Amino acid sequence: MPRTRPRPSPLIPLLTGVLLAGTLAAAPATGAPAADPGDYTLAVDRTRNGPEIGERMYGVFYEDINRAADGGLYAELVQNRSFEYAPADNPSYTGLTAWTGTATGGATGTARVVDDEHRLNERNRNHLRLDLDGTGGAGARYGVTNTGYNSGIAVEEGEKYDFSVWARTGARRGTPLTVTLHDASGRALAAPLRRTVRGDDWTKYTGTLTARATGTEGRLTVAAGGAGTLRLDMVSLFPRDTYKGRANGLRKDLAEKIAALEPGFLRFPGGCLVNTGSHQAYEAPDWERRRSYQWKDTVGPVEERAVNANFWGYNQSYGLGYYEYFQFAEDIGAMPLPVVPALVTGCGENRATDDPGLLRRHVADTLDLIEFANGPATSTWGALRAEMGHPEPFGLTHLAVGNEENLPDAYYERLAAFREAVEAEHPEITVIANSGPDDTGAVFDRAWELARASGVEMVDEHYYNSPSWFLENNERYDSYDRHGPEVFLGEYASQDNRFRNSLAEAAFMTGLERNADIVKMAAYAPLLANTGYVQWSPDLIWFDNARSWGSTSYETQKLFMTNTGDRVVPSRASSTPVARGPITGAIGLSTWATSAAYDDVRVVSADGAELFADDFSGGADRWTEAAGRGSWAVEGGAYVQSDTAAEDTLVTAGDPDWRDYDLHVKATKREGREGFLIAFGVKDTGNHYWWNLGGWNNTRSAVEKSAGGGKQTMIEDGTVIETGRTYDIRIEVRGRQVTLYLDGREWGSFTDDAVAEPFRQVVARDEATGELIVKVVNAQEAPARTRIDLGPGAAVGPTARLTVLRGDPDAVNTADERPIGPEESVIDGVDTAFTHTFPPHSITFMRIAERTR
Template identity: 70%
Template sequence: MTLTSGPASVAATTDYTITVDSTGRGATIDRSMYGVFFEDINRAADGGLYAELVQNRSFEYDPADNAAYTSLTSWAPTSTGGAGSVQVVDDDGRLNERNRRYLRLDLRGGNGGYGVANAGYNSGIRVENGKRYDFSVWARTDRAEGTPVTVELTDPAGQPLADALRLQVKGDRWAKYTGTIRSRATSSLGRLAVTGGGTGTLRLDMVSLFPKDTFRNRPNGMRVDLADKIAALKPGFLRFPGGCLVNTGSHYGYDAPNFERKRSYQWKDTIGPVEQRATNANFWGYNQSYGIGYYEYFQFSEDIGAMPLPVVPALVTGCGQNRATEDPALLQRHIQDTLDLIEFANGPATSTWGRKRAEMGHPAPFNLTHIGVGNEENLPDAFFSRFTQFRAAIEAKYPKITVIGNSGPDDTGATFDRLWELNRGAKVGMVDEHYYNSPQWFLQNNQRYDSYDRNGPKVFLGEYASLDNRWGNALAEAAYMTGLERNADVVKLASYAPLLANTDYVQWRPDMIWFNNQASWGSTSYETQKLFMTNVGEHVVPSKASATPGTVAPISGAIGLSTWATSASYDDVKVTAADGSTLFADDFSGNDAKWAKVAGRGSWSIVNGAYVQSDQGAENTLVTAGDSAWQNYDLNVRATKLAGREGFLVAFGVKDTGNYYWWNLGGWNNTISAVEKSEGGAKQTLVQNNTKIDTGRQYDLKVEVRGRQVTLLLDGQKWGSFTDDKIAEPFRQVVTRDTRTGELVVKVVNAQDSEARTRVDLGNKVRVGAVARATTLQGRPDDVNTAYTQPIQPRESRVFGVAGTFTYTFPANSVTFLRIQAR
């Protein structure tokens, strides 16, 4: 029985076997194993999941958020025959201390109104014919008889999209005015115009427009299509609010007053009435309104049936920064804030913070059980000393809460090893791992957790992805997930990241769900994640599969030189074959004709007999030379850092500008040195230490390549070595049992261009139903789901003739889940 392969071309058929111990029992899989991670990156909150349609609704945008911002960003004056002027003011007449600016309209009469119009996010405000929208504004007027205010939805030319809403503002004290607008047209280019009539001064703040329909009809709620897609995953947990957003406080100011910009993310800023919440500079370069705050995160978790998992700052920076706040009083304040957060989530309505929760509309506890402290810290000992204090305080007051540590920003290296040593020694219950790697890495590392200590800390894989959204990436991630499930006794939680991306504000890719004003769609990885997350099973069933025939070829490729935000000089480049013959030499006494450059990457020239890259602002200035077929050679080069943030980048095994190895000396702002492997532009670290590079000093570098073994020497001393011989196995599987339905779930990933004809042996101790249900995702490796086409979608079918032993052909480049009745 062969499921035909659809759109993907089939080069050949490879034979495999899967043997299942159908009566055996492997690791128990927790209901919460797969979840989602929400961070406000790529405009995921404002203009995204948060259903508010007005951008800069409280006039708080500032150049501190983004150099292009002003307090009137997204706003423009508008007139329907009236006259006046507009100004954003920060004075004692403000609405509140934490939301300080407001709009002042000085009205000078005329035959109509004068005011402002808001363009929303992306290209405009999305409205749909027949739908209702809730408008609100805080306003005051100094005109004794009041000021008439007209609210309109128009297209960019001023043509109406809805019937106008008319309000009368009375009194010179702030009051909230509300109304509902029904659209009579569909447009993604809408403008919200608010105009005042007559004369006098009209003050406005918190101008808001919400769809009447939000997810679960929550006030201040979520955009329905995005929330529905997240809910459809049936996530076991929701990690929030970051990520790098959380723990970059030394960069922003952990102790900045709550009305100043660039304050670290602190949960108490995000609760209470929205008009009283602060706005803040987002780590990712824009303004965040805190319209989605901790209450909304907890509420959303409950609405989608997910365990809430907040992450709080540890007062040590991560995400490429290396600072720790040295202030014991500030540390104790943040520890107390964390204790208060747990009370806000779990405390009775009679407690101080439980009462705050109840006042917001949720008297019952949110049942918080896990909390993360810190994220991707680069100073392991400084972080862990602070983490230990958080953990001690939390466990003393709330012993049932699991306090989660972390292992830094990568899957390996000195920081990773040190943090795991510290977590293990302190018997931390769970450690958060993060890594973004190439598809090849995910295919090579399926067995990563096979060797983890079964009695040590459990793993929370809080962020992972394979650095693109093509189907080939999703296949590699799916292959890796079979290893996560097989090790469900170690890997207790896992979440792909990031979750959301607005197509007009992309700062990171890949992302699971993409959206614009009018539509949203799941990436190829979304479809894979959904298939795994909705077909987990209660426990693993022991199984094994045969491997794909093949061998690992020697490392081969040309050589290269590069810099990153640094000016450097290179000289006496020589490549010698293993037999001693010279393959390449350049002492730069002539021109640089032997070197291939990439236009726009740096400024390379020969200066005083050396090859100099002089642009300190340029990143990845790679120039290459030699033959991509070279194997088993030595590369020698002399390098001198002239100026800048980092050190040298010496490449070998170069196939092209996206596929190579390089020795990165003085990387990450001259804090870490490593060998990185780039495949399709996605990098993974193979070996790492803390070598730093001095400016003005010449270094002798040597790279010895022998087969898959590489040895690196710095000034004649061995710096490090590695063997890159892991096999990228394209055929992976895991079997779980769904005790509710009595089915075995055979999950198979075939990440290659060949069909996989597979003999499946379920044994003779199980009664098997003759008909199985199959769900298949299949496509070409380069397929991408977009707003206009989603080639990667699940396909349901029935498989006949299933028995204790049967043969099934898994299509090329596919993920297949077979549900087999087995008793």
């Protein structure tokens, strides 16, 4: 994922506004009269066949982001169960994060995390050492309590929870161990579990706790009596009722929501965590280093798997590993699609590993992965798969190498080694390449050039853009080369979790289906988000420790994924009349994790009249600053933003009605990660353009358009910004044409004239049911009164089944409210030609039965 810009949480209200034909209009007040219907036509040509829609058209992309694994899909309820948390994961972490000491009956002792010769194994090095003083009465206990994730451990009355721990003791007569499940107030949630630890060798102790009550703030306490040293590791509590009842399994409600999508494929395990960090193998002396995700770390007995620092700022236990991913894909009927590191980092790191031996090892590891998935139980890695419980092959057919590499030449050079080895030994496996982190630009163009030249079969595209971009780019794949690589749209989403975003995504998806001959697979991303640990939004499925719910985009994806059809039936629809005015707006200055100084700001109209001038000799009273957006002050006759940690520090000035003007600015980077941002066409902090010079950790520059809080790139190149150098910037705005000058030389230009068409459609045929599926998106506030013509000689039933998503474009599905969900109905009057009105802000799937004459 292109992670250089954090996205706002859908739980935080953003700017409202309704996307209407490429402009932003205010949403009508509740109870206001509906807009007059617009008239449309939709003609279906049943005599011709469009492209076949494959059963793998839509799938899911899983990455361990937003605590999607530990604390999420992986059903383990204990956080930091093996005491491996460390500052390498997060500066705030210690080995006792999520644990607190506890004592009853006057017991005393000490609890500390150690790594010594008594460790459980070389990969599970840390463990908890309890030194018990033997104080208190016979029932005195000293130990530790775990708080779980979010507000605590969620349990349900009557359900069983399986406890286990590895332990050893130096006490000659053994050490009594008491396990209790209780809430934050101390109220018991289950009867205590008692065991006696015997011997100074690591032994696994197990038991079952049955919940007496339902609660979401549970705590698990493991405490010991007597005197001496007790060592504990891998303290675990699992719900017995996991998905498919599997041990070391998955959280049932989350897995069921994913399964309900009926995904054609499951891409895993990432994402940015695949190709970031060290590419070295796990070595005990280097265990604290953050490594890229390597599949061999994640298989075998759970207590022997490595842990790793997650790219997103927490620890990942690898309890959910490659075996579990393959098993889950099989359980939900999805094609497994693993992603392996390419030895070229992405996600802002942007470096290539030049180590031939390391490259050879990763290529060999990839061949071993194929054997683990597909090899016979008598092979080395097939035997491990069989030992883990799956003697039969998993049937791997596709494998991706790398993720969002920003160095396309270095990436494709290393990709060649993977392809050569895989194609030599496993010609049945499709190796998927990628095109970087964006939908356009120099990296994207070069990556596709290399993909075509090298003859790869499929290219993985990723992009996260504004709703208007998705409405404007329905025809993106119409002109793709049908003789080149196929497209795997591995990650995409509109930037927010409101229904307006879902409408835009749905409109775009009609274009994906229309181009199903070139776009073979597509996945919304990311999949999961724990409300207590959000690094990225929007997300498809949200959850806390007890509940889960689908976003409005989940409902949209589910509607498309479960009603795909088998083949596109050609159709055409009329468009929405659009009147595009000029770019208008005020101006702005901003920074991102950077200190910069601005001076000599001038705005001059096209006829030469000066509209605005500020050399800051009299202060900065003409500029509007937003609270919490950096630290702005006039220093030495310049306007300076000094906070190098602050992001998006936009300050604005001028008239929002300005048009056809030149903006002049002198800008100097003082220190920090990036360059500076010069805004124009500013309506407000969520609706503007800005020239992002030295963005993305000072690796490139671009003009970005923000609409309703979401962004899209208009033009970009590889310009980087030098610290201490003053740049002369000029932005010329004429109508919808923008030309940009840097130090007197033209840097680039663009015309923002794309139309955000709100009315889109695609028609498919479902061969199993004998139905036409008419899919229509109406992403505007006006109803769409539509004349549907099925063509001469059409024989159809008199009724049609409708499934509709509709509602307020600002609606957000939450834990407590689901305003957007499917509405089912049946309509009459269906014929060769008939009229139907599609509601405002709606996605409609109309199933019409075809009859044989």
